């Protein structure tokens with residue numbers, strides 16, 4: 001039994017969550033890091049294996065870039081564990097969307113978790129998350145998934161998850177919310193080479209094509225000079241307002257089939 005651990009993570013929190021849950025489930029794992037290598041064709045996951053899908057929450061859904069990749073996954077009554085990592089505003093429809101996409105493709109979602117992390121656009125929001133309690137919650141979630149997988153989950157009812165089943169992911173991004181580089185940039189092009197949207201030209205890595213940027217923040221995380229970030233006036237105006245709106249400490253939530 002192999003645990004196919006699939007994740008997309010710009011700034012690292014979703015990757016950390018995927019690893020923590022994977023370790024707690026404790027099965028031999030195959031990692032599918034979609035930031036480095038997204039699928040180029042169908043990915044078959046047999047009935048006797050398990051899928052762990054961990055996604056960051058973007059505007060209440062999974063990142064738009066990941067949706068066609070999720071649609072490449074093919075289950076055969078395969079059990080799936082899903083995790084959404086969000087920046088203390090809300091995860092809205094992300095878990096439900098993952099469940100709908102996976103169950104349409106032959107998976108049975110048996111457990112779901114919504115976990116907290118620093119907001120990757122507004123890092124003052126949920127600063128320091130995931131904290132120890134968050135990591136303990138991820139470990140406990142994985143351990144309970146391991147028990148569930150060992151039990152007979154086959155006859156369980158469909159997992160009821162919060163969210164609006166009719167909701168559609170927005171097709172517009174807020175203006176001015178994409179990272180660029182300041183004068184510390186040394187043209188190493190690590191960001192251009194990693195960018196999943198191919199939004200940073202190799203010839204001018206200080207620039208970003210707003211139409212192509214998926215806002216994942218991988219360029220900020222990988223920059224060896226800390227030269228990349230959000231510098232626009234609209235970001236500066238929005239950051240304190242958003243931080244105040246999202247100041248309340250939210251806790252992880254977990255759901256299991258019965």
Ligand SMILES: Cc1cc2nc3c(=O)[nH]c(=O)nc-3n(C[C@H](O)[C@H](O)[C@H](O)COP(=O)(O)O)c2cc1C
Pocket residue numbers: 008009010011012013014015056057058059060061085086087088089090091116117118119120121214215216217
């Ligand atoms: C484009 C974008 C949209 C986001 N939308 C939400 C959201 O709707 N709710 C929320 O709580 N956090 C939101 N976040 C914050 C991320 O979900 C959070 O920071 C997550 O940990 C990022 O994962 P990563 O560290 O693996 O990149 C958003 C982040 C980005 C980049």
